[in-house]
Amino acid sequence: MTEPIPPGKGNPVAGVIVRLHVVDDLATWRVLALALVRNAVSIGILARPVGNVSQVEDLIAEIAFQAARELRLLAEPLFNGGQYTEALAYYLPAFEIYPRSYNGGVAYYVGRCYQLLGDFAAAKPYFEYVTDHFAGRDIADSAAYRLREMGY
Secondary structure, eight states, rough: OOOOOTTHHHHHHTTOOOOOSSOOOOHHHHHHHHHHHHHHHTTTTTHHHHOOOOOHHHHHHHHHHHHHHHHHHHHHHHHHTTTTTHHHHHHHHHHOOOTTTGGGGGHHHHHHHHHTTHHHHHHHHHHHHHHHHSSSSSSHHHHHHHHHHHOO
């Protein structure tokens, strides 16, 4: 497990907190790459070589998308196997990196993990995120159903 290091205390990616609860080389490196690119952009190192700000933002978005995808793929078999706490170790960082990941699916499954673990208060904001950001889609209807199911 990697513990967060406060900014300015020897943290090479100042201002970025990286919380990894798993040790998987591909996922770990993708998350760290995202943090490093964001830090390089924030201090102006990467902005010139890449071109313009739009290109940098596109690069960050692509890295975030791919990192969240890898984490989601690692979480799915755990969720399907009923290992909800273990699945959260992958789903939560995926949501933090790219909240809209999997068209709301990551947020939905974070909510489902918490719901199935009996922590309705923790599940609620993730289902609400899905209903707020993906209105009119089946996943929003499913999230609304889960909220009603929990009494909200």
